[in-house]
Amino acid sequence: MTTDFVAETRRASVRSMVFRFQSLFGLVAVFVAAIVFSPSRDGELLFLTSDNLFNVVRAVSEIGIIAVGMTFVILIGGIDLSVGAMLGLAAVGSAVLLVENDFGLVPAVLVVLAVGLGFGLLQGVASAVFGIQAFIVTLAGLQIARGLARIWSGGQGVAIAYGEGPGEAPIAFSLLGERTFNGLVPIPALIFVVVAVLAVLFLRGTAFSRHVYAIGGNEKAARLSGVPVTRVKIVVFGICGLLAALAGIIHAGQLNQGSPNDGLGYELDAIAAVVVGGTSLAGGRGSVVGTVAGALLLGVLNNILALNSVDTNVQLLIKGLVIVVAAGLQRLRPS
Amino acid sequence: MTTDFVAETRRASVRSMVFRFQSLFGLVAVFVAAIVFSPSRDGELLFLTSDNLFNVVRAVSEIGIIAVGMTFVILIGGIDLSVGAMLGLAAVGSAVLLVENDFGLVPAVLVVLAVGLGFGLLQGVASAVFGIQAFIVTLAGLQIARGLARIWSGGQGVAIAYGEGPGEAPIAFSLLGERTFNGLVPIPALIFVVVAVLAVLFLRGTAFSRHVYAIGGNEKAARLSGVPVTRVKIVVFGICGLLAALAGIIHAGQLNQGSPNDGLGYELDAIAAVVVGGTSLAGGRGSVVGTVAGALLLGVLNNILALNSVDTNVQLLIKGLVIVVAAGLQRLRPS
Amino acid sequence: GTTSENRSAGPATGAACKGAGGKYVIGMSQANVAEPYRQRMDDDIRAAAKAVPQFEVRFTDAQQDNSRQVADVENFLTQQVDLLIISPNEAKPLTGVVKKAFDKGVPVIVLDRKVEGDAYTTWIGADNVEIGRQAGKYVAEQLLPNGGKVAEIRGLAGSTPARERGDGFRESIRGRRIEIVVSQDGDWLREKGQEKADAILKSTPDIQVIYAHNDPMAEGAYLAARAAGRQDALKFIGIDGLPIPSGGLKAVEAGRLSATLIYPTAGREAIESARRILLDCQQVPKTQTLQTQLITKDNAAQVYAKENPGG
Amino acid sequence: MDNGVASLVGLVRISKSYGGVRACREVDLTVRAGEVHALLGENGAGKSTLMRVLSGDLTDYTGTITVGDRPVRFHGPADAQRAGIAMIHQELDLVPGLSVAENIFLGREPRTRLRTLDRRAMLRETRTLLRRTGIDLDPRRQVGELRTGEQQLVSIAKALSLDAKVLIMDEPTSALSSAEVDRMFTVIAELRRAGAGIVYISHRMDEIGRIADRATVLRNGCVVAEFDARDMTADQAAEAMIGRPVRAMFTTHETADTGEQLLEVRDLVVPRSRPGRRDPAGISLTVRRGEIVGLAGLLGSGRTELLETLFGAGGRRRGSVIFKGRPVRPRGPRSAIRLGMVYMPEDRRISGLALDHSVLANTVLSVVDRIARLGVVSRRREAGAATRIVRDLSVKLASVRDPVSALSGGNQQKVVLGRMLLTEPDLLLLDEPTRGVDVGAKAEIYHLLGQAAQRGMGVLLASSELAELVGVCDRVIVLRGGRDVAELRTEQAGEADLLAASMGEVVPL
Ligand SMILES: Nc1ncnc2c1ncn2[C@@H]1O[C@H](COP(=O)(O)OP(=O)(O)OP(=O)(O)O)[C@@H](O)[C@H]1O
Ligand SMILES: Nc1ncnc2c1ncn2[C@@H]1O[C@H](COP(=O)(O)OP(=O)(O)OP(=O)(O)O)[C@@H](O)[C@H]1O
Numbered sequence A, B: 001m002t003t004d005f006v007a008e009t010r011r012a013s014v015r016s017m018v019f020r021f022q023s024l025f026g027l028v029a030v031f032v033a034a035i036v037f038s039p040s041r042d043g044e045l046l047f048l049t050s051d052n053l054f055n056v057v058r059a060v061s062e063i064g065i066i067a068v069g070m071t072f073v074i075l076i077g078g079i080d081l082s083v084g085a086m087l088g089l090a091a092v093g094s095a096v097l098l099v100e101n102d103f104g105l106v107p108a109v110l111v112v113l114a115v116g117l118g119f120g121l122l123q124g125v126a127s128a129v130f131g132i133q134a135f136i137v138t139l140a141g142l143q144i145a146r147g148l149a150r151i152w153s154g155g156q157g158v159a160i161a162y163g164e165g166p167g168e169a170p171i172a173f174s175l176l177g178e179r180t181f182n183g184l185v186p187i188p189a190l191i192f193v194v195v196a197v198l199a200v201l202f203l204r205g206t207a208f209s210r211h212v213y214a215i216g217g218n219e220k221a222a223r224l225s226g227v228p229v230t231r232v233k234i235v236v237f238g239i240c241g242l243l244a245a246l247a248g249i250i251h252a253g254q255l256n257q258g259s260p261n262d263g264l265g266y267e268l269d270a271i272a273a274v275v276v277g278g279t280s281l282a283g284g285r286g287s288v289v290g291t292v293a294g295a296l297l298l299g300v301l302n303n304i305l306a307l308n309s310v311d312t313n314v315q316l317l318i319k320g321l322v323i324v325v326a327a328g329l330q331r332l333r334p335s
Numbered sequence C: 001g002t003t004s005e006n007r008s009a010g011p012a013t014g015a016a017c018k019g020a021g022g023k024y025v026i027g028m029s030q031a032n033v034a035e036p037y038r039q040r041m042d043d044d045i046r047a048a049a050k051a052v053p054q055f056e057v058r059f060t061d062a063q064q065d066n067s068r069q070v071a072d073v074e075n076f077l078t079q080q081v082d083l084l085i086i087s088p089n090e091a092k093p094l095t096g097v098v099k100k101a102f103d104k105g106v107p108v109i110v111l112d113r114k115v116e117g118d119a120y121t122t123w124i125g126a127d128n129v130e131i132g133r134q135a136g137k138y139v140a141e142q143l144l145p146n147g148g149k150v151a152e153i154r155g156l157a158g159s160t161p162a163r164e165r166g167d168g169f170r171e172s173i174r175g176r177r178i179e180i181v182v183s184q185d186g187d188w189l190r191e192k193g194q195e196k197a198d199a200i201l202k203s204t205p206d207i208q209v210i211y212a213h214n215d216p217m218a219e220g221a222y223l224a225a226r227a228a229g230r231q232d233a234l235k236f237i238g239i240d241g242l243p244i245p246s247g248g249l250k251a252v253e254a255g256r257l258s259a260t261l262i263y264p265t266a267g268r269e270a271i272e273s274a275r276r277i278l279l280d281c282q283q284v285p286k287t288q289t290l291q292t293q294l295i296t297k298d299n300a301a302q303v304y305a306k307e308n309p310g311g
Numbered sequence D: 001m002d003n004g005v006a007s008l009v010g011l012v013r014i015s016k017s018y019g020g021v022r023a024c025r026e027v028d029l030t031v032r033a034g035e036v037h038a039l040l041g042e043n044g045a046g047k048s049t050l051m052r053v054l055s056g057d058l059t060d061y062t063g064t065i066t067v068g069d070r071p072v073r074f075h076g077p078a079d080a081q082r083a084g085i086a087m088i089h090q091e092l093d094l095v096p097g098l099s100v101a102e103n104i105f106l107g108r109e110p111r112t113r114l115r116t117l118d119r120r121a122m123l124r125e126t127r128t129l130l131r132r133t134g135i136d137l138d139p140r141r142q143v144g145e146l147r148t149g150e151q152q153l154v155s156i157a158k159a160l161s162l163d164a165k166v167l168i169m170d171e172p173t174s175a176l177s178s179a180e181v182d183r184m185f186t187v188i189a190e191l192r193r194a195g196a197g198i199v200y201i202s203h204r205m206d207e208i209g210r211i212a213d214r215a216t217v218l219r220n221g222c223v224v225a226e227f228d229a230r231d232m233t234a235d236q237a238a239e240a241m242i243g244r245p246v247r248a249m250f251t252t253h254e255t256a257d258t259g260e261q262l263l264e265v266r267d268l269v270v271p272r273s274r275p276g277r278r279d280p281a282g283i284s285l286t287v288r289r290g291e292i293v294g295l296a297g298l299l300g301s302g303r304t305e306l307l308e309t310l311f312g313a314g315g316r317r318r319g320s321v322i323f324k325g326r327p328v329r330p331r332g333p334r335s336a337i338r339l340g341m342v343y344m345p346e347d348r349r350i351s352g353l354a355l356d357h358s359v360l361a362n363t364v365l366s367v368v369d370r371i372a373r374l375g376v377v378s379r380r381r382e383a384g385a386a387t388r389i390v391r392d393l394s395v396k397l398a399s400v401r402d403p404v405s406a407l408s409g410g411n412q413q414k415v416v417l418g419r420m421l422l423t424e425p426d427l428l429l430l431d432e433p434t435r436g437v438d439v440g441a442k443a444e445i446y447h448l449l450g451q452a453a454q455r456g457m458g459v460l461l462a463s464s465e466l467a468e469l470v471g472v473c474d475r476v477i478v479l480r481g482g483r484d485v486a487e488l489r490t491e492q493a494g495e496a497d498l499l500a501a502s503m504g505e506v507v508p509l
């Protein structure tokens, strides 16, 4: 009985290891495919040049950061459609505050993050306190954030010029478009990695994270077990808004501009990254590691299609199929 | 005891009546608001002119038809994000078949409807048989349908010229852009009404509809009761694809063109109509009557904002708030 | 600058004109305001109309949706506007409703994209093929006189301007030993321009010029090149030259772009035509083609100042 | 076939495993016409699994099913129903959004000549059916609005409507009180007379003696004993089930009449909020430390509502609640738990557990923030707490990381109890805590409750099983129509008195 128990536990844990890292399988597969299909130049695989790999990470960093926040929301069984619009609002906010209102770097960033957090918390209240479905709250939030961004910016992209004078942003802000570590690592990629690592640690090891999973697993049971359901939900939407705002700041810094149309449709990309990463839209099941893998998978896919100059329309077909297959693979996990 | 029971039952049924027609309350409220806020000219309320009212119905007819199909999908606890792209694909298909391939009216319409049905069925199979989440299947479906539409059309809008010659579409097709009954009722509005009535009858009076509700309410129970769950799900996605294709045909007929970018973002509008109409995204609860009311509510709202020339950005804010409030009101129904 | 043309402005004009004493409501149906160019068009119209106290302009935004734009125009007709300005999302789908307005006696000014037939009062716009041609000419004569390799970042697949700007460009580089080695869709978006340029710089590093169908994509490409440390080795040209802080004029002035070509919004010209139709009861030419202008570092600041008088 | 009675269906060497877990091993079983065949076994013995195989719900098994004498293979529940086999599932599987009638006819709706739904026929037949089963329900009510017990009755009516030759009832009475059970037994007797074969699964041993003809006992997926149920004693059966003599079911703990007052409820009123609901109206009661107080009553008498209200999970209330000497008014479960109360809901699947989460996650849920330091949870301490409580309660599982859904019903129940005990509460509010729990585990749970009381906790226990109330509690409060109508001391009163009081007969206090 005892040995049986041990053996069974071991067997179970091997299986759970396999399933645990399943979200990485798709990424590995696509990565291998990218190497195979990579065009080469002077005998060097273009895909594998460090420059290109960092470009991939840079390109997914905004969606990736948003997707991390989205993971939290989806884990509690919610969804947030407002993140793309929030990104636009934050990009506009950064630009306007820095350029038109002559805010310093830190105050501007803090104000924008606060806007994102506050907007997210409000959506959380609408959803958790008033019990309106998250889909609809954040669909409305999307419209409202876009409207606000358009009003705040006057409808046009606000260009960011750098310098010391009035109407110029601190040069430090332009670092968001630069690379560090000998010009190798793009700053946005670095921020993405930091956010992802923090989120992974947070979601593994805190009481809050247990509550998040419990709510997604069975909200009623969680409530009866003393989980502060309403508060956790509100905070989760707040986190999601905050991270979307962070992505918006990075967006503005990278593109030297904040436009009210920034981030159009990013919400679907972020959700795709989360789901391809194996998180269930029903809530209660998934991980940030999976999400990061999902975001990278989609990024690698985009990159390799672009490196091969695949026709845009064919790209659409391929991406659609890969998403379905990746999601299908995720499903193999024990349910 | 007995009288108590009877009284209670009666009370319950009065309340359930109230809840049953709750989805109409929002519509009535917005309608009244529209009358109050309607600009007038020569003492006539512009909103209430028959011309304007029919314009409203015409404007919502495509979204409305899609939303009817979406209602089915949402009732089984699914979602279909591909409908907007499907509309585009169908619009392109109609135009190409009529103009470039010289199909007759009936064959062209049938082929396009078959494409929509088939596409929907395939998505249904991916979701019901392979168990991939509907959100992700149809998100991929969206991309694939758009890609196909681009390829089929050569990337350009395909203009429809009418006439008898080769490269010209039968004049009957242009009726979709016309009005009937003394030039009063737009044909698309008429089709919408017919579709809605059929759907209401279907969803009230068939065994299939009970199965749809049962799957959304408790899929396992449905399966144990012998409901052919997989088949019902596939058929539901098929219906949704079919109706999206129908909307695409109408779109092409109204605008005399099929463009691969047609229907961009319609999926969210359709979902909003369904949810504002009181159907729960969790499945198992809702009605087509509600959806029609929801679609009309959003249409009336759009119309009255436009008639008052409210600033576009402010419109976004108002629409966002109305959606939240409408959904919040729906929530009052007993859960 | 405007070149004018002949032909009568249709039956509508006379009926609508109530002279300078009247009050007029003008409906402006915009295809979408997500494109900076179109937002600027609205802004130009707004600014120009301010100078005409008799005018009240109402704006709608069709959000790139033909159906929505049809409804927008219908709503204007319900409101019984005195004149319609429309910048159509696409030609064919809007033709019907524009004709309906025109037939009801409402003068219609069509901007930028055309509608089919002649049921409108006047069309004002620029010629995208010509602009593409000029861009090609500039590349061929100024940037790559000895030939070379160009990457193209195109506008949204399937859109008319994308096709025309591409065609015109190809036309004028023909036979000049200039080769378009790679061409990718950037959907008019800055971040897409950046993303596509990232990949282009990898896959075809020997290009010398990046030609983008609009300034935002050209700026995105510039950012990608800068990230790769190659911004000085490459030349970037865009189109639009919007006189706004985030527009192409500033980018050329700052040296990020070598050149851009002005794609005039026709906003000011539209209000001018409306004034002539409604206040002066005059005819306007059926077609008013606006000229483009090549912007380089030499004239960028000056044009910007001219377009934004007083700031 | 002995007695010359035809066997309706037979199971021959049926085996079924879930992943690595073998739930049934080469089980043989026959069901004969006109008999009630009891299927016994501890939680996780494989009873439900075996019957789900027979009813076509599980299709990946080995072995043979015979109907009449012909081997068959079902591809789904519909197949089995066609062959005359129907099952009432242990976990109520009804669609909350559909009406009673729609649920009963789900999957085989009557149709008119136009192939549309024949609502009238559906309602008519449902009424007949409900009358036959003696249930007082409007067939148009939504099932989601019904109480657990009522839902169980609807499930029974649904199974009856199939006119099955073989009816499998998997714990059909777990949420019913004795009055409803009696009525159901009448129906079963009728069916038996009409020649149907019934497989009856229950953990209420007294029921087996009352209606079963034969009994088969499963242990670890194997058949270990067969009895003629009429001359089988409860102890015999229990011993066969768990493989050793059972400990005494009810261990008397020292009654703590003298314990300090823990809970005092005065004139508790919960304003009516929903139709068809009997809410507590003017209830008064006390619980001392070291005391187990029972709540008896018929279906819908308001026991659940009372417990929920005390816990802050119900509606608003009037009246005073004094807990540990201070008036309290918990704003919700969280603040109630902080005060030192815990609540075990009556339906563990809907309100108790996140089924696909691990046993670990489910057990520590109420205390993760206490285990955490500065919000960070130590995995070791978390696993330690879970493992300890799981061992204390003898939960049968392979690993605490397994999902709860892989446990048998009784073991799932223990997981909920474990979560509660981990919070080290002063007052346990238990709603049907042994619903679906096997005799062995029941004895353990009673023992655990006794220990808890001994350590100075107070227990308020609502139950539909009168034997349990009489056996475990010091005092029992009887509710009827949302009022406390009697209070009986179990030293003096028995099951009959409780039943009488619940039914509204005057009992001298
Ligand atoms: N879906 C499942 N996945 C994995 N294992 C399962 C599943 N269902 C049951 N089991 C396991 O199969 C065994 C038999 O379970 P079953 O539900 O048949 O027991 P039971 O006799 O009905 O118990 P109870 O009296 O508690 O209802 C148990 O060990 C249980 O853990
Ligand atoms: N009409 C109703 N609609 C919705 N829920 C109800 C209704 N009536 C009762 N309930 C819920 O059902 C549960 C049980 O109700 P109640 O307390 O009245 O019964 P009880 O005495 O516990 O009886 P039992 O548990 O045997 O059904 C409670 O959770 C209560 O909230």
Ligand SMILES: [Mg+2]
Residues within 6 Å of the ligand: D047, D048, D049, D090, D170, D409
């Ligand atoms: Mg069981």
Ligand SMILES: [Mg+2]
Residues within 6 Å of the ligand: D303, D304, D305, D346, D431
């Ligand atoms: Mg109860």
